Each structure stands twice: as structure tokens, then as C-alpha cells.
Amino acid sequence: MRSPKDFFKPLCVGAPDPVREIPFPPSRMIHFFDASNEKMVAKLPDTAAQADIVLGNLEDAVPVDRKVPAREGLVKVGKELDLGSTQLWTRVNALDSPWVLDDLTTLVTEIGDKLDVIMVPKVEGPWDIHYVDRLLAQLEAKAGVKKPILVHALLETAQGVANVEEIAAASPRMQGMSFGPADLAASRRMKTTRVGGGHPGYVSMSDPEIADGQIVEGQTRITAQQDPWHYSIARMVDACTMNGLLPFYGPFGDIKDVVACEAQFRAAFLLGCVGAWSLHPVQIGIAKKVFSPPVDEVLFAKKVIEAIPDGAGVHMIDGKMQDDATWKQCQVMVTLAEMLAEKDPELKEAYGF
Numbered sequence: 001m002r003s004p005k006d007f008f009k010p011l012c013v014g015a016p017d018p019v020r021e022i023p024f025p026p027s028r029m030i031h032f033f034d035a036s037n038e039k040m041v042a043k044l045p046d047t048a049a050q051a052d053i054v055l056g057n058l059e060d061a062v063p064v065d066r067k068v069p070a071r072e073g074l075v076k077v078g079k080e081l082d083l084g085s086t087q088l089w090t091r092v093n094a095l096d097s098p099w100v101l102d103d104l105t106t107l108v109t110e111i112g113d114k115l116d117v118i119m120v121p122k123v124e125g126p127w128d129i130h131y132v133d134r135l136l137a138q139l140e141a142k143a144g145v146k147k148p149i150l151v152h153a154l155l156e157t158a159q160g161v162a163n164v165e166e167i168a169a170a171s172p173r174m175q176g177m178s179f180g181p182a183d184l185a186a187s188r189r190m191k192t193t194r195v196g197g198g199h200p201g202y203v204s205m206s207d208p209e210i211a212d213g214q215i216v217e218g219q220t221r222i223t224a225q226q227d228p229w230h231y232s233i234a235r236m237v238d239a240c241t242m243n244g245l246l247p248f249y250g251p252f253g254d255i256k257d258v259v260a261c262e263a264q265f266r267a268a269f270l271l272g273c274v275g276a277w278s279l280h281p282v283q284i285g286i287a288k289k290v291f292s293p294p295v296d297e298v299l300f301a302k303k304v305i306e307a308i309p310d311g312a313g314v315h316m317i318d319g320k321m322q323d324d325a326t327w328k329q330c331q332v333m334v335t336l337a338e339m340l341a342e343k344d345p346e347l348k349e350a351y352g353f
């Protein structure tokens with residue numbers, strides 16, 4: 001980590017000053033598109049009207065022979081399309097790949113004033129962020145970019161998870177993190193073939209019935225599927241929150257299983273994630289549903305705040321104990337609801353703002 005005294009100094013003469021607070025516009029989903037796919041680009045204005053963030057993906061899922069068209073397509077998108085208030089992000093290729101230098105150089109010099117955030121995959125430690133941080137400052141200075149481009153780390157290796165706190169604190173450019181269960185499973189040598197979600201083999205089990213000191217044979221034991229990602233997502237949320245960054249759940253690969261996708265997104269929402277990736281248009285709606293606070297909870301939170309304006313003391317509201325801690329939870333809920341209501345007239349009406 002750089003000296004606290006220098007933390008907010010630009011890393012290149014002529015680069016913009018780093019931000020002191022990470023902006024938090026609506027961020028319920030990061031919608032992935034491949035800018036070398038003409039169909040996806042043609043639909044982008046419509047997609048952007050639905051999504052909070054659209055991300056031009058250059059890394060995994062873009063084959064080697066489309067790396068350059070995907071990059072060039074994204075430049076065209078940045079230059080030619082008006083995405084309104086929807087943020088434009090990219091995921092560049094990994095830092096150990098031969099494409100990333102051209103990704104960063106081209107994108108910052110060509111559309112650096114249009115890109116809000118650059119997602120860096122497979123971040124292993126603060127050194128990866130330091131590399132990108134300095135390079136971005138040099139490129140911003142060269143291109144005359146006025147607003148610093150923020151960096152989002154993709155947490156998808158065992159080493160990245162082990163270093164998550166240092167990664168979060170590595171630079172004032174750090175905007176947030178996404179949790180990448182697919183590469184993380186590979187990195188950990190987990191015996192799975194999935195992209196996110198649970199696994200029927202990862203269960204806890206009730207105790208056996210015993211008779212005459214022996215386990216009864218053939219009995220049915222109650223099992224419950226467990227969440228293999230709980231520990232790492234919770235660590236990511238803590239690391240992000242303590243540094244003022246935004247945590248996201250990443251991809252859910254079983255596109256047809258919308259019910260399990262919703263369950264995975266909801267688990268992440270309840271743990272503190274602000275959004276998740278959408279890989280397919282159907283997942284935009286799921287993320288919107290999950291990451292917009294439920295109407296009944298918002299109405300209850302508003303009631304608590306109205307009844308206890310300063311959050312002091314202990315109170316009973318609708319049979320539930322309320323004190324400073326529950327009041328703070330209500331503030332989180334209502335602040336988020338107010339922000340989303342500004343973007344979404346239906347939510348505004350439902351929340352009663």
C-alpha cells in the first residue's frame with residue numbers, strides 16, 4: 001500500500017485527482033455483452049434502458065479470433081451510442097495475457113471519457129491493482145481524460161480470496177469487486193462443472209437413528225444443501241465495505257434455471273452485495289427484482305425511521321424490538337430505495353416516495 005500521505009495523489013503528472021468517495025449510482029446488475037456480436041450491439045440501446053450497468057466483455061467467452069473485434073466494437077459503442085444514465089464498463093483480458101496492454105491503451109485513449117469502470121479479472125493481490133493504477137494514470141494523462149477511471153477487481157482465484165483485504169485497499173481507484181465462482185472453483189480444484197449456485201453433493205445431514213447402539217441401516221436422513229460460496233462472498237463484502245467499495249455477485253451460468261439464479265442472487269443480496277452479473281437478458285429482470293429492496297421491507301423501514309427520527313433508545317414497532325442497530329438497517333434500506341426510485345417510476349410509486 002502506498003504511504004497514507006500520498007494515497008490521493010495522482011500517479012502521473014497530468015492525470016486526474018483520484019476520487020475520495022466511490023460513487024454509488026443504481027448498480028443492481030452488470031450486464032455482459034460482446035461488442036463483436038452484431039446482434040448484441042444492435043440491441044444495446046434497449047438493453048441499456050433496462051440495465052443499470054452494461055459491460056463490454058473482452059476476456060473469457062470472447063474467443064481468441066474475436067479479441068480485436070470485441071475491443072474495436074467497444075470503442076465504436078463508446079463513441080457512437082448514447083447510453084443515457086446507464087454506466088459503461090469493460091472487462092479487459094487478464095494481466096498475464098498478451099491482449100491486456102492493447103485493451104487498456106486503446107480503450108483509455110479512445111473512449112476513456114466514456115468508460116466508468118474497468119473490471120480486471122483474476123486479481124491475485126495488491127500488486128495487480130498497482131500495475132493497472134499507474135498505467136491508467138499514464139494513459140489518462142496522455143489522453144487528457146478528466147474523470148479518473150475506476151477499477152473493479154474480479155475475485156476468482158484462491159490467492160485473490162486470501163489477499164482480498166489488501167486488494168480492496170490497494171488504490172483510491174478501487175470501485176468494487178465481483179465474486180467469480182467459475183474460475184474460483186477451478187483455482188481451488190473444486191470438483192464441480194458449474195458457474196455459481198449450489199451443488200447437490202454439498203450438504204449437511206441429520207444425525208442417524210441409533211438402535212441397540214448401532215446405526216439403523218437403510219434409514220432416510222434429512223439433508224440440506226449448503227452454500228459453498230458463503231465464506232468467500234462474506235469476506236469480499238467485509239473487505240469492500242470497510243474500504244467504501246461496492247461488492248457484487250458474479251455469474252450464474254444455468255441461464256434456464258431462473259429460480260436457482262434468483263436464489264443465488266438473493267443470498268448475495270442478503271449478505272450485502274449491491275448487484276450481480278447478468279449474462280442473458282432474462283437475468284436483468286431477476287437482478288432488478290432481487291436487488292431492489294422489497295416493498296414491504298421499505299415501508300416498514302420508513303415507519304421505523306418516522307417513529308424514531310434519531311434512532312435513540314429502544315422501541316416496539318409492530319411487535320418487533322427496534323434500537324440503534326435496526327434503525328441503521330432501516331436507513332440502508334430506505335437510502336437504497338430512494339436512489340432506485342429516482343431511476344424507476346414503478347418502484348417510486350410502490351415505495352411511496
Ligand SMILES: CC(=O)SCCNC(=O)CCNC(=O)[C@H](O)C(C)(C)COP(=O)(O)OP(=O)(O)OC[C@H]1O[C@@H](n2cnc3c(N)ncnc32)[C@H](O)[C@@H]1OP(=O)(O)O
Binds near residue numbers: 040043057255
Ligand atoms: C464465467 C464468466 O466469465 S461469465 C462472463 C462471460 N460470459 C458471457 O459474457 C456470456 C454472455 N452471454 C452470452 O453470450 C449468451 O447469453 C449465451 C451464449 C449464454 C446464450 O446465448 P443464446 O444461446 O443466443 O441465448 P438465447 O437464444 O436465449 O438468446 C435470446 C436472444 O437474446 C440475445 N442475447 C443473449 N445474450 C445476450 C446478452 N448478454 N446481451 C444481449 N443480448 C443477448 C441473443 O442474441 C438472442 O437474440 P435474438 O432473439 O435477437 O436472436
Ligand SMILES: O=CC(=O)O
Binds near residue numbers: 195
Ligand atoms: O469470471 C467469472 C468467473 O466466475 O470465473
Ligand SMILES: [Mg+2]
Binds near residue numbers: 060121182183
Ligand atoms: Mg472468470
